Amino acid sequence: MYQPAEDSYLILKHIKDYAKGTTLEIGTGSGILANEASKYSKTTATDIDTKSLNYCNSKYKNITFIKSNLFNNITEKYNLIIFNPPYLPLHPTEKSKELSSKNIIQDFLKQAKNHLKPKGKILLLFSSFSNINIKNFPNYKFKLIDKQHIFFEDLYLYLLTKTLNTK
Numbered sequence: 001m002y003q004p005a006e007d008s009y010l011i012l013k014h015i016k017d018y019a020k021g022t023t024l025e026i027g028t029g030s031g032i033l034a035n036e037a038s039k040y041s042k043t044t045a046t047d048i049d050t051k052s053l054n055y056c057n058s059k060y061k062n063i064t065f066i067k068s069n070l071f072n073n074i075t076e077k078y079n080l081i082i083f084n085p086p087y088l089p090l091h092p093t094e095k096s097k098e099l100s101s102k103n104i105i106q107d108f109l110k111q112a113k114n115h116l117k118p119k120g121k122i123l124l125l126f127s128s129f130s131n132i133n134i135k136n137f138p139n140y141k142f143k144l145i146d147k148q149h150i151f152f153e154d155l156y157l158y159l160l161t162k163t164l165n166t167k
């Protein structure tokens with residue numbers, strides 16, 4: 001299970017500003033971000049990892065947990081979607097699904113727009129290692145709301161909204 005780290009805390013401190021109505025967290029790990037969102041909104045959280053979900057289910061009673069690969073088992077739309085992805089293109093050990101998964105951010109962005117309520121927002125973290133060019137995603141407006149330098153890496157926290165022509 002992913003232990004909260006700098007990336008988790010960078011998102012955590014902004015959740016109170018955006019969690020209103022309903023929140024969905026994809027890839028909840030220890031549940032730290034879903035727990036913060038649940039103080040301000042009705043919260044659902046997912047992970048692909050059964051151990052994380054078992055841990056979270058026993059710890060947090062006011063959050064709905066769903067086992068899902070990205071949005072596969074999600075049917076509803078939300079005011080806020082949070083994702084701290086396994087953001088490295090390839091983790092050096094190649095063991096960790098927590099930190100590395102090829103194309104996961106692209107797949108997330110393809111699907112996320114169908115799960116946002118009107119005026120819904122996304123909090124999404126990228127690393128300088130993520131290999132993402134935001135110009136490749138014209139369905140979203142990207143606003144950089146925070147960043148942090150750690151070791152050899154920069155972390156970027158973006159707030160995304162759908163562009164006007166996105167259905």
Ligand SMILES: C[S@@+](CC[C@H](N)C(=O)[O-])C[C@H]1O[C@@H](n2cnc3c(N)ncnc32)[C@H](O)[C@@H]1O
Nearest residue numbers: 002004008027028029047048049069070084086
């Ligand atoms: C970097 S960790 C973030 C954990 C937690 N949200 C945090 O900020 O501390 C990424 C999480 O995404 C989960 N994950 C990886 N691939 C996934 C997928 N396809 N669908 C849902 N969750 C996934 C991992 O199991 C892990 O818990």
